Amino acid sequence: MKIIIAGAGAVGTHLAKLLSREHQECTLMDADPSRLEGLDTDYDIMTMLGSPTSIKALQEAGTDEADLFVAVTPDESRNMNACILAHAIGAKKTVARIDNYEYLDTKLKPFFRKLGIDSLIYPEVLAAQDIINGLKMSWVRQRWDVHGGALVMLGVKLRETCEILNQPLKELCGPDDPYHIVAIKRGGDTIIPGGNDELRNLDFAYFMTTREYIPYIRKVAGKEHYADVKNVIIMGGSKTTVRTALTTPDYMNVKIIERDQNRCDRLNELLSDTDTMVIHGDGRDIGMLMEEGIRNTQAFVALTENAETNILACLTAKKLGVRKTVAMVENLDYVDMAEGLDIGTIINKKTIAASHIFQLMLDADVSNMRSLMVADSDVAEFTAAQGSPVTRKQVKDLGLPTGVTIGGLVRHNVGMLVNGNSQIEAGDSVMVFCHEHNIKKVEKYFKPRTLW
Numbered sequence: 491m492k493i494i495i496a497g498a499g500a501v502g503t504h505l506a507k508l509l510s511r512e513h514q515e516c517t518l519m520d521a522d523p524s525r526l527e528g529l530d531t532d533y534d535i536m537t538m539l540g541s542p543t544s545i546k547a548l549q550e551a552g553t554d555e556a557d558l559f560v561a562v563t564p565d566e567s568r569n570m571n572a573c574i575l576a577h578a579i580g581a582k583k584t585v586a587r588i589d590n591y592e593y594l595d596t597k598l599k600p601f602f603r604k605l606g607i608d609s610l611i612y613p614e615v616l617a618a619q620d621i622i623n624g625l626k627m628s629w630v631r632q633r634w635d636v637h638g639g640a641l642v643m644l645g646v647k648l649r650e651t652c653e654i655l656n657q658p659l660k661e662l663c664g665p666d667d668p669y670h671i672v673a674i675k676r677g678g679d680t681i682i683p684g685g686n687d688e689l690r691n692l693d694f695a696y697f698m699t700t701r702e703y704i705p706y707i708r709k710v711a712g713k714e715h716y717a718d719v720k721n722v723i724i725m726g727g728s729k730t731t732v733r734t735a736l737t738t739p740d741y742m743n744v745k746i747i748e749r750d751q752n753r754c755d756r757l758n759e760l761l762s763d764t765d766t767m768v769i770h771g772d773g774r775d776i777g778m779l780m781e782e783g784i785r786n787t788q789a790f791v792a793l794t795e796n797a798e799t800n801i802l803a804c805l806t807a808k809k810l811g812v813r814k815t816v817a818m819v820e821n822l823d824y825v826d827m828a829e830g831l832d833i834g835t836i837i838n839k840k841t842i843a844a845s846h847i848f849q850l851m852l853d854a855d856v857s858n859m860r861s862l863m864v865a866d867s868d869v870a871e872f873t874a875a876q877g878s879p880v881t882r883k884q885v886k887d888l889g890l891p892t893g894v895t896i897g898g899l900v901r902h903n904v905g906m907l908v909n910g911n912s913q914i915e916a917g918d919s920v921m922v923f924c925h926e927h928n929i930k931k932v933e934k935y936f937k938p939r940t941l942w
Contacts, residue, residue, distance in 0.1 A: 491515065491851055494556045496542030496572050497563035498525035500820060501587065501613065503801045505560065505844040506526065510534040512930055514851070517551050520563075528829030539721060542572035545579070554580035560847055562611075566782070570607060577606025585609045585847055589729065592755055596606040608849060613843040618733035620842065623850030624835045625722060625742065625789050627704075628814045629713035631694065631835050634860055636871050637919045639882045641905035643672070643869060644697045645862070647832070649688060651712030660685030666911045668703035672696045672897040672923045673867060678826070680866055680925050684897050692831075696862075698897035700905040716813055719788040721745075725793035725803050727753045730818065730839070734791070745782055747773040774803055779810065789814040793837075797821045797828075800883070804833045848929075859929070867925045872936040876916040881936040893925035894932055 491514050495502045497846050498520035508736030509516040510533040519538040520526050526537040540547030542561055553559060559581035561569035566588045573584035585924065588594075588610050593602070602610065607665045616849045623633045648655065652661050663670050674681040675694035681687060689695055697707050708714055720742060724731050727748035735744050742777045744766045748754050771778045773792070784790070790807035792800035804815035815834035819825055841861045849859035856873040874880050880888060884897055885908055899921040914920060922932055 491557040496561040501562045501840045504840040545765045556581040573607045591613045613839040616727040629716040637900035669699040721787045724791045791816040
């Protein structure tokens with residue numbers, strides 16, 4: 491595929507690196523030469539100096555032959571205009587990064603498609619959704635819903651209280667059992683487990699289950715003593731903070747601590763229709779945290795622009811007794827360190843955004859896709875096409891690539907787990923777990939052979 495990315499910021503650069511690993515024909519363009527410096531030598535991509543709203547620059551980049559045009563500059567208007575121009579020049583699909591929540595209304599999709607914008611992406615909204623999912627289940631590090639929650643994947647850090655440690659998985663996860671373990675992160679390694687593998691203390695395990703068995707997973711994982719989240723403190727008044735506060739369930743009480751007085755005033759305006767309390771101060775100040783009831787807080791969320799600050803703040807909150815901590819870590823070099831320090835849930839906007847853009851590259855029908863940084867893996871929801879290879883054999887005979895496992899499927903809105911004897915049918919929504927980002931190797935199994 492030929493892909494053009496406009497904007498060599500955090501999201502654009504990360505996406506370009508992903509595409510270079512997939513050996514896609516990728517051009518990264520930006521009007522600032524310092525942003526492009528060294529990228530074409532370090533990665534298998536082309537760089538181009540130019541404005542994404544310049545017709546001449548777009549033509550020189552080969553936009554007329556582009557399969558996908560992605561505009562992810564910091565300027566929403568520029569991104570939308572670039573996509574409109576790219577579509578007019580001949581790009582097959584376009585994606586624009588935005589920061590106006592109104593544009594995400596599903597009723598507006600036909601309007602934007604008519605303009606030439608196929609998809610809109612708002613990274614802060616996507617990050618807020620992940621944060622809220624984590625807050626709703628205090629004992630879960632990551633949650634991913636398939637087909638509206640008919641099938642659920644839960645990422646859980648296992649402790650000594652877990653009831654299913656040190657037992658072969660073939661004795662725990664039979665065809666009729668209510669969950670499957672689709673992956674295990676142990677130290678620096680990700681394991682796609684077989685029947686003889688075992689769960690161990692401090693493993694990060696990914697459970698695939700159906701909605702009604704979530705309480706059972708909580709019990710066997712030894713997490714029943716985790717208190718449900720009612721009181722939340724958020725450090726930092728970023729855009730992600732605003733989107734999180736606006737979508738927090740009514741039963742949660744939210745306090746935001748922000749150092750900048752002007753930003754506090756703006757937060758009060760943006761959140762005037764909510765019960766959110768905005769506090770002027772430093773979220774690293776232990777005295778202030780004590781005054782604001784940190785001892786009676788079930789979740790602490792650090793969303794400043796500084797990864798080190800967020801990590802240290804979460805460590806402090808844990809020492810003060812907060813069980814659930816969430817840290818925004820935009821520097822990928824710090825992700826492993828944060829995981830090693832047992833920070834809790836780690837949020838990275840650029841990987842979330844890149845995952846949503848990446849799924850548009852796939853020829854198969856993919857309705858959802860997420861990158862799991864901790865496990866160096868992707869999880870995707872494929873729809874099996876009529877006559878596709880995945881529908882012609884039982885799962886055990888499909889010959890899936892190494893590091894790929896099918897965790898479950900949704901058929902007629904009913905979630906069910908998958909084993910080797912399962913037969914996937916056309917129209918099924920299938921959850922596929924891919925270690926080391928092998929998602930492109932999987933899509934052919936879900937496409938009709940005529941599209942190969």
